[in-house]
Amino acid sequence: MSGESNYQPSNGFTRWLDVRLPIMRLGYDSFVDFPTPRNLNYWWTFGAILSFCLIIQIVTGVVLAMHYTPHATMAFTSVEHIMRDVNYGWLIRYVHANGASMFFLACYIHMFRGLYYGSYKAPREVLWILGVILYILMMAAGFLGYVLPWGQMSFWAATVITNLFGAIPLIGDALREFLWGGFSVDNPTLNRFFSLHYLVPFLILGVVMLHIWALHVTGQNNPDGIEVKDEQDTVKFTPHATIKDIFGLSIFLLLFAYFVFFNPNALGHADNYIPANPLQTPPHIVPEWYLLPFYAILRAITFDIGPISSKLGGIIAMGAAMAVLFVLPWLDTSKVRSARFRPLYRQFFWIFVACCMGLGYLGGQPAEGAYVTAAQILTAYYFLHFLVILPVLGLVEKTKPLPESIAQAVLGGSGGSADATASPEKRG
């Protein structure tokens, strides 16, 4: 895919620069001339949307850091200072806070897109793994950022999550004190969380570069899940993909703007507008919505397994739920990528989506009674999907015939393609 370069320096300066630092060539080859499959649908605009979200988070975050005070006695007031006294501070903070949610929303759509169309399969395993790393870094950034306003939920979420590390055998207590910088969540914890929260987005930026690099080596997957064969199958990234991405982004921004301007606190928790109080535990401690599925898995393990306590078991289950994503490319045994041609997988995909949504819902409910049982069933199904259903499905499923080429799938008989005589499978 990353064949020879078609870049032509247009003037003396770019010719001079091109033999010294071919950065214009890199940009041209990556974002203008880059061949994209011509059958991409709107689910493929979320890569660009995610890049936009990252930039928005970094820009607003840098401005917020100019006005924020990372100190246990001043953090909460400094956030309110931003909301009340800083010019457009309310806008910057609401964009940042809701931006995190929008970032995760886009990320989840992007990931489920990858699951549906089999984007993780050879030769895109590394691309997928880099994506999973990005997802985990995002969760770290989201959690660290949630702590900074130092409200009740900030404080108690920090307490709950850091206490998880205490359950690790042998090193648990030492590790937890290392994270706290003391013997409980306090000012040193807030200080290091702020520092790390500033660091992680730049780690994300670095991994995004690798993610895009890997993408440009293998080329994009596409809704038909078949490899690009020749130029007929592709269009140039600019203007075709660019304009589509911009259109997709502007629709996404409408949703973003709705939350920022008309419902800015809907995705947060009222308790986080109460200053942190170490002496008063809130009735329900919940993380942000995007972490709820993992929170449900964490709390679903309510029983000891041999020497493993229920607490450690929960942490192992939660860690495994993330780790299983890394080996997904090797768990799915089907050679056909796209769910369009996998009638059974398509059904299991939607059941899996519902399972994740269900876990998210249960993560927000108190851990008692039927909620726990339901969370246990869905947790079991989550792992069943990856460890049993996907490997078995690839062996038993009768897939539909694949189109011969992308051009044929898109243009059909009338598009003047070389395969005009074959009638393409138009289902799905």
Next chain:
Amino acid sequence: MTINMNETEARPCIFTRACRVVPLIGALAIALLGASFLSTSQAKASEGTPLKHLNWGFEAPFGTFDRSALRRGYKVYSEVCAACHSMDLLRFRNLSQDGGPEFTEEEVEIIAVEHTIEDGPDEYGDMYDRPRVAADAFPAPFANTNAARASNGGSLPPDLSIIAKARGGAENYLYSLLTGYEEAPEGVEVPRGMNYNAYFPGHMIAMAPPLVEEIVDYEDGTPMTVDQYSKDVVTFLTWASEPTREARHRLGFQVIIFLLVFAGLMYFTMRKVWADQH
């Protein structure tokens, strides 16, 4: 995988046909869960008792605050609530800013000088009291939380600066609470120093019913009832929780219009670019 275009399609079995509706069911489940998730965060605070819902003028997407209600609400706060509740994040100048009660700057100066504040040290190193100015914060009723607890039977009256955002149900919760004092149901023992409130979590609230008829003088003929006082002070507290709310609505309107136009332009540009590709 093998391409076989001539494959005759048999009528699929019942299982396969049933499976076709799964995406629909999945999407429906997603929508339902999303909706229930958004509503749970609002409903939890009152522990089962449904809150009273009023048509607040400021709730609508382009909603604004009723200026007279804000001014009356400030009067209720300063004459009743302020006896126990601080509003540390508010400054007198906030009362004259756009989108708030919009007192004139002169009126604000007059309100501020009624309260003193300790300043200093002066050139001799002594602290001294001076009248407050517009830039000063609202005065707190107690020197510290211990003093506040000592005066309130061990309970701490919360700061009201962002109370509307700090309670699930926001303005509807506050209004329900203020108008929700009633006789305890039979068999429910109310401990000494506590009061029964239908909307407070656990129902036992240390705050005695703060509002009674004609406790605050309204000079503009507005009814001096508990209900009206509650509406006014809740409007004021909601504004105080986010003094930039009207600016947010206004800018949001402009941003949405811009995005709609921009998305439309991008859509037609995209159609043009892709016209020769299908």
